[in-house]
Amino acid sequence: MLPEIHIIGLTGIPEIAEGAKLGDLISAEIKKQDLPLNERDILVVTQKVVSKAEGRIINLKEIEPSHMAIQLASEYKKDPRLVEVVLRESKRIVRMDRGVIISETHHGFICANAGVDSSNNTDIEKVSLLPKNPDVSANNIRQSIHMELGVEVGIIISDTFGRPWREGATNVAIGVSGINPLKDYRGQSDLVGYSLKTTTIAIGDELAAAAELVMAKLDRVPVAVIKGYHYNSGDTGINSLVRNPDRDLFR
Amino acid sequence: MLPEIHIIGLTGIPEIAEGAKLGDLISAEIKKQDLPLNERDILVVTQKVVSKAEGRIINLKEIEPSHMAIQLASEYKKDPRLVEVVLRESKRIVRMDRGVIISETHHGFICANAGVDSSNNTDIEKVSLLPKNPDVSANNIRQSIHMELGVEVGIIISDTFGRPWREGATNVAIGVSGINPLKDYRGQSDLVGYSLKTTTIAIGDELAAAAELVMAKLDRVPVAVIKGYHYNSGDTGINSLVRNPDRDLFR
Secondary structure, three states: OOOOEEEEEEEEOOOOOOOOHHHHHHHHHHOOOOOOOOOEEEEEEEEHHHHHOOOOEHHHHHOOOHHHHHHHHHHHHHOHHHHHHHHHHHHEEEEOOOOEEEEEEOOEEEEEEEHEEOOOOOOEEEOOOOOOOOOHHHHHHHHHHHHHHOOOOOEEEHHHHOOOEEEEEEEEEEEEEEOOEEEEOOOOOOOOOOOOOOEEEOHHHHHHHHHHHHHHHOOOOEEEEOOOOOOOOOOOHHHHHEEHHHHHHOO | OOEEEEEEOOOOOOOOOOOHHHHHHHHHHHHHOOOOOOOEEEEEEEHHHHHHHOEEEEHHHHHOOHHHHHHHHHHHOOOOOOOOOHOOOOOEEEEEEOOOEEEOEEEEEEHHHHOOOOOOOOOEEEEOOOOOOHHHHHHHHHHHHHHHHHHEEEEEEEEEEEOOOOOOOEEEEEEEEEEOOOOOOOOOOOOOOOOOOOEEEEEHHHHHHHHHHHHHOOOOOOOEEEOOOOOOOOOOOOOHHOOOOOOOOOO
C-alpha cells in the first residue's frame, strides 16, 4: 500500500460572530456534511475565523494614533490608526523599510504588520488581530470536537506569513493542540559526525501549508481536514516552532 | 462536493545511479504499481534522486581545500574539504556564525551549506550538490512522463531548507516545470487602498511541503503524486519564487 494523505476543505461554516463557539460550529458542519472524522485526523483552522470568534477585531475609528504612528504612516503613506495597531501588537520592530513593517509579536512570531490584517473584512474600518493565545484557541476547538463528535483530533491554527529571500507567502502554524509540530530525524543521517542538513522538520508548518491548497479563498473554506498523516501527539504548543533568539542568525 | 486533494507517496523506485533516466524510472514504477496518473496531476521529486541521476555527487577525496576553507573548518570543527565544496557552490555568504554557513547558491537560493548534503549517502566521503538547473531537471522528467504515460503533469523538484525565526526545516520547491509556482490573489482584498497582508501565495512551496508529509524518510519515498489541486500552467520556472535582492529586507 502506498502512503496516502487526504486533505478536505470544509465549506458551509456560517459567518463567525464574536463569541461564537467555533469548535461547536465546526462539529455541526462536519455532521451536516456527513464527513467521517476519525481519531488522529487533523483540523487546520484559519486565524481569521478564530480571531472573529474571539473578538480580536478592532474598529480603527476607536484608535488614537501615537506621534510615532503618525510619523511612520505619513512616511509610508499608510493609515496612522492602522500603524498604531501594528505597533501595539508588536514586541519589537525587526525591519521597517520600503513601506513594510516586519515585527515580532507578543507571541514571538516574526511577520509583516504583526499579523494585523485588513483584508477580507466587510467593514473596511475593521482589522483583525492574531488570537491572544492561539494554542489555547486550538485546545478549545479540540475539546469541543471531542465533546461533540467523540474523537481525539489534532488542531492547527494557521496564518499566511511572508518570508525572507523567497516571493509569495505560505501558510504556517501559529497555534497547535494535540500534535508535536516538530518531527526529529536527527541521528538517522548523522554519518559524518555532524549534520550538514537540518533534519528536524516543521511538520506543523507543512500541514498548514498543505491545508492552504484546499482553502484558497480564505473566508469560504476556513477549515481543512487532513487524513492519513501519522504524527506524534504532544502538547509542546507552538513555542517549539519559535526559534530561540540565541539560535537565530537573522534577528 | 467538498474540495479535496490526495497526496500519494511513490515507493519502489530503485537506487538511482549516475546517468539514470529518472523520468523513465518514475513512469515505469507508476505503471508497475497501477497508480492512475491524470492530466494536471503534480509530481514532487526530491532533489536527492535528481542530483544522483545527474551525477551531482562529489567525492571529498578529490577535493583540495583552499586556505579559507581550512581556516573556517578549523574554527567550526568541520571537514575542510566539505567547507571547500560549500564555498564553491556559493555565490555569496549571507551569514557565517555558530558553525552554520548560510549562503546564496548560484541559482539564487539562500540556504544552509549552499544545499550541499552529506546525509543519506552510503559512502560517507560522498556529498550531493543541488542540480545545476533544477527547472531543466523538472522539464526533463515532465517530457519523459508525457512520452511514457501520455499525460501532461506538473513537476516540482523539492529540497528541505531551514528558515529564519522558526525551528525546523520545511520542504520547498527548487525547480518547477508546467506550473506557475505563485498564485496571485491581489486585488481581491485590496479594500483599503493597500494590502496589509501579502496576497501572493507560493503554492510551489506549499505543494513541496505537502509532499514531504508522505515522503518522511527521504530516500525511500523520493516521489509524491498530488491529485486534485487546480493550478495555473506556466513556464516561469523557479525564478518567480526567488525574491529580487532589491525587494529583500534580509540580504
